[in-house]
Amino acid sequence: MGERVVIIGADATGMAAASQARRLKSAAELDIVVFERGHFTSYSACGIPYWVGGEVGGPDELIARTAAEHRARDIDLRLRTEVSEIDVAGQRVRARDLESGQDYWTEFDKLVIATGATPIRPALPGADAARMHGVQTLDDGQALIETLRATEGRQAVVVGAGYIGVEMAEALIHRGFQVTMVNRGAEPMSTLDPDMGVLIRKAMQGMGIQVIGNAEVTAFRTDVRGQVTAVVTAEAEYPADVVVLGLGVRPATDLARAAGLPLGAYGGLLTDLAMRVRGHENIWAGGDCVEVLDMVSGSLRHIPLGTHANKHGQIIGSGVGGDYATFPGVVGTAVSKVCDLEVARTGLRERDARAAGLQYVSVTVESTSRSGYYPGAAPMTVKMLAERRSGRLLGVQIVGREGAGKRIDIAAVALTARMTVEQMVALDLGYAPPFSPVWDPVQVAARKAVGAIRRQT
Amino acid sequence: MGERVVIIGADATGMAAASQARRLKSAAELDIVVFERGHFTSYSACGIPYWVGGEVGGPDELIARTAAEHRARDIDLRLRTEVSEIDVAGQRVRARDLESGQDYWTEFDKLVIATGATPIRPALPGADAARMHGVQTLDDGQALIETLRATEGRQAVVVGAGYIGVEMAEALIHRGFQVTMVNRGAEPMSTLDPDMGVLIRKAMQGMGIQVIGNAEVTAFRTDVRGQVTAVVTAEAEYPADVVVLGLGVRPATDLARAAGLPLGAYGGLLTDLAMRVRGHENIWAGGDCVEVLDMVSGSLRHIPLGTHANKHGQIIGSGVGGDYATFPGVVGTAVSKVCDLEVARTGLRERDARAAGLQYVSVTVESTSRSGYYPGAAPMTVKMLAERRSGRLLGVQIVGREGAGKRIDIAAVALTARMTVEQMVALDLGYAPPFSPVWDPVQVAARKAVGAIRRQT
Structure with a gap:
């Protein structure tokens, strides 16, 4: 009887790991079980803004490899199944089938944590109103598109001005919305210095996007149906039929934290160069749920990008499959x-x-x-x-x-x-x-x- | 009284050297004399195929800085003046004004040789016929365009299938010619391996260019007026109203050779890392007339490209101006x-x-x-x-x-x-x-x- 690897999360890292492990080990040697809370697998989250903007179809086009394709390669992929607990000492995870409600434990010899990241939702009045959307997963994208179709109003507010926020503002313009972007910083895209960010703001304004900088959101106004109606800042109020949150993400590491695994300053899992969780021979982690070494500054950072997630998956799959590969770090591209x-x-x-x-x-x-x-x-x-x-x-x-x-x-x-x-x-x-x-x-x-x-x- | 630098050649290397030297030294400190055989200065030879093809205007558009602009910066630029001899020991060059016929010696403290390269003309019957064109200089480009305008025939043959040959074949198609490309190698662009060159051939054929590979030109047929009428190979004969030679270039180092300066296996001048001619404290050379270190193979090569020529000029100008800069070599991009x-x-x-x-x-x-x-x-x-x-x-x-x-x-x-x-x-x-x-x-x-x-x- 072979070993079993359990993988939590079936997006880039999880499925790249599964595929690479399967390349190295046959089904007789390695049992691969993947748990995924959502409906989709192996998709390009980076493509969601273009799906929303109508430039690409979705979600099928954004899926690199379907569940059926993975299963055909002897990967036991369980969609709509949420892992609720990791028992490190007992080498098992507890999962719940979200459709049937069935709850069960699965043992592992090796574990891969690829739980990704969660959009940051501000702890503000109205933050859980309807028609407020993050855009981290295909499920999120699907939900947003349904809202955009359902709403008769044409006012959209994007909160936050990172990559996703700026891309979403443009996508909403393409869909015929009037768009306001409310941003805490002086200029959009704080991944750039402000003297470069100003060029982005001018281009956005040139497209008709209203860009509000130096603005702190204090609340979201809602109506009797619980739907968002406005974004409120200290200075003003911006009417909204739909709100997209582009406030960035944080590592989805609640499970890992509860299991006592080591987390860094940004809440991401800490790993060695082979993407093994520090201090744990048989547990790997990668993608948006880990911190990575910034080779320029020498410090750890949280950089949720598909390109790193794919590399991590590849490296983890090699490790799980008994091979050797390392991730030296990033330079922040x-x-x-x-x-x-x-x-x-x-x-x-x-x-x-x-x-x-x-x-x-x-x-x-x-x-x-x-x-x-x-x-x-x-x-x-x-x-x-x-x-x-x-x-x-x-x-x-x-x-x-x-x-x-x-x-x-x-x-x-x-x-x-x-x-x-x-x-x-x-x-x-x-x-x-x-x-x-x-x-x-x-x-x-x-x-x-x-x-x-x-x-x- | 300051020093004098004499520069032979007023294209990329020569004028970049002149400009950089002038940045570092005033006219009182350094007298800069530049001799140029042709009509033009500081131009983009790489742009000639696009000029011929009609995508860019010319020659004015291809000139980065005019003679008047250089002269306004106290650079004594003498166009249509050909250097016929370098007297290394006597530290002087002999030049002839091609318009007036005046012939004179000019002394130098420092010398920069930027004589570029000469299109290879095959030693074959008819090789000096009219309507046969190289395309190395703006003067060459101008002459070709005049031929293209004058000729009533629409058959063009390009001999050679390097970058210039392939670009010229396309340019001639844009001008409405029927184009045949005759190439010694099996596939176009021998700077690629043949398995990649085949992709270029297919694209050229897709544009309607007739591509003849493995063909050795044996003669050029001419008419009574001395104009080319066909390109002859061992197997066939290709009618031609105009012929463009894309056989590559060789370093234009006849002057340097006559002066006893050191040349390499490709006939290019040999320099140190600061672009000084080997063994000569006060003589620099750069651009298409030198050999460069290939940092990958460790051997010297002749790579006539504008990008290297500009870098060489910059470095030579620094050296002439008393500063320090080096050119480590190329990787062949x-x-x-x-x-x-x-x-x-x-x-x-x-x-x-x-x-x-x-x-x-x-x-x-x-x-x-x-x-x-x-x-x-x-x-x-x-x-x-x-x-x-x-x-x-x-x-x-x-x-x-x-x-x-x-x-x-x-x-x-x-x-x-x-x-x-x-x-x-x-x-x-x-x-x-x-x-x-x-x-x-x-x-x-x-x-x-x-x-x-x-x-x-």
């Missing part, structure tokens, strides 16, 4: 398309550099995505941070149009290799008029950073 | 847009790896430029070479559509940092559905390469 802008960042913002006790120079340049004379050349702004004296690259932020965003990868690889900005100036990057000016915009920024370091050292 | 395909390469091809005595694995993957469900997701092919056992990345080739080409930069930076394919799998690259599948295609290839290395080691 993210890219997004909002309101015709491509927005990208990697490494440290100014505030991160200060928090890490680093002295830095910061430069910003304007360049173009193609040679200036080539059709379609569009302006792009690149901000670059480098460590004073040493010149080590610390971070890059890019806002531009077609062709701007993925240039962040140049900086992501350079950060991983701990390059200096001087080394970046010498990089042999792809050049041809349809793709780049003769100096890539990232190198234009690097040249300016070299100059700033020479003057300041 | 190039990107091109042909027939709606984006084509990119960096590092070693299979034949390069073999020539370098390296054992390697080669993998090829098909992926998409965006998430499969996102509108505009297009297929792309990535080929990756990695060293056997060590897993060190050796090279990447990409053929795809919108968004494919500049992904080569990921590999270019990874090659510079001497990363393994395993390290590439872990890279934190930008992911969002409009930009990439959750595993970037370059990482999909890296994963496959890791698998190949594991099996072969």
Whole structure:
């Protein structure tokens, strides 16, 4: 009789782990049981805003691999089944079939925790009203779309201005809503420095989105049916037929916490490089429920992104299957398309550099995505941070149009290799008029950073 | 009285050197004299195919900085003036004003050789006929366009299938010509391995270009007016009202050779890391007339590209101006847009790896430029070479559509940092559905390469 691995959560991490483990071990060697609370599996949560906005169909299009496909590979996938308890010492989990109500224990030799993250809901009056939506899961997306279809009003308020908030604001515009975005920070997308965030705000305003910055939500007004009617801040009140919460997420680690597993400062599970939960030989965790090492600052962070979740799953599946693989950490790369802008960042913002006790120079340049004379050349702004004296690259932020965003990868690889900005100036990057000016915009920024370091050292 | 620097050649390297030197030294400190045989300065030779194809205007649009702009910065720029001799010991050059015929010597304290490259003309009967064109300089481009306007025939033959040849074939199609491309190799673009080159051929054929591979040109037939009428190979004869030579270029180093300066196996000048000609304190050289260090194979190569030429100029200008800068070498990155395909390469091809005595694995993957469900997701092919056992990345080739080409930069930076394919799998690259599948295609290839290395080691 083989071993059994129990996997909690059937999205990117859980199913990548299951698939990779199955590649390495046959059904006779390894029994794979996956519990998933929701209706869906292996889907692209990142695609939800485009589904809501009507650019892609859903949910079928967003599902990379269906439950039936997984089951055909001898993976015992139990949808609509919620794990309510992990018994670490007893090596078993307790699960409840949400349809039948049946409650039962399942033993494991190995356990994978891939419980993801939960949208943050503010502890405010009216926060649990109807027609208030997070957009973390396909189930969430489905619920939002049903609300959008049902409501006759056309006023939408997005609370929060992170990636999801900004993408959702745009999606709601595409669906014909009047959209107000209420944001605690001065500018949208606090993953960028404010001097770059202002470019996003202007683009959003150009699309007709009302952007309210420096605004603290104090309550949600509701009507007699328990439906939200307005978002209230200290200064004003914004009528709302539907509210989308884009306040970010927190690791869904209540189960892990109750089981006594180690959590970090952000509430995420702590793992080793092989994604094993610290101190536990036979328990792995990955995806949005763990904290990851930021290789630039050296500190742990919570970065819920599908790309990390998939890598974690792959690595966990290798470990579960008896192979060896590690996740060295992240440099904080993210890219997004909002309101015709491509927005990208990697490494440290100014505030991160200060928090890490680093002295830095910061430069910003304007360049173009193609040679200036080539059709379609569009302006792009690149901000670059480098460590004073040493010149080590610390971070890059890019806002531009077609062709701007993925240039962040140049900086992501350079950060991983701990390059200096001087080394970046010498990089042999792809050049041809349809793709780049003769100096890539990232190198234009690097040249300016070299100059700033020479003057300041 | 200050020093004098004489610069031979007023294109990318020469004028970047002049500009950078002027930034560092005033006119009182440094007298800058630039000799240029042609009519133009500081232009994008890479833009010539787009000018011929009608996508960009020219030549004005292709000129980054005019002669007047340079002169306004106290640079003594002498167009249509050809240097005929370098007297190294006497520290002087002999130049001839091509308009007036005046011939004179000019002394220098420092010399910069930026003579570029010359299109290869085959030593064949008829090779100097009228209506046969290289496309290396703006003057060449202007001459070709005049021929295209003058000729009533509509048959064009491109000889050679490198970047320029392929781009010119497409440009001629845009101008309404019937185009035949005659190529010595089996597939176009020998900068790629043939299994990737076949993708280019198919795209060219799809545009209506007749592609003749494995064909050795033996002669050019001419008429009584001395105009070319056909391109002759051992097997066939291709009627031609105009012929474009895309046979590549060789370093224009006749002057340097006559002066006894050191040349390499490809006929390019040999320099140190600061772009000083080896053994000569006060002579620099850069751009298409030098050989550069290939950091992947460790050998010298001749890589005539605007991006290197500009970097060389910058570094030479720093040296001439008394500052310090170096050019560490290249990894062999190039990107091109042909027939709606984006084509990119960096590092070693299979034949390069073999020539370098390296054992390697080669993998090829098909992926998409965006998430499969996102509108505009297009297929792309990535080929990756990695060293056997060590897993060190050796090279990447990409053929795809919108968004494919500049992904080569990921590999270019990874090659510079001497990363393994395993390290590439872990890279934190930008992911969002409009930009990439959750595993970037370059990482999909890296994963496959890791698998190949594991099996072969």
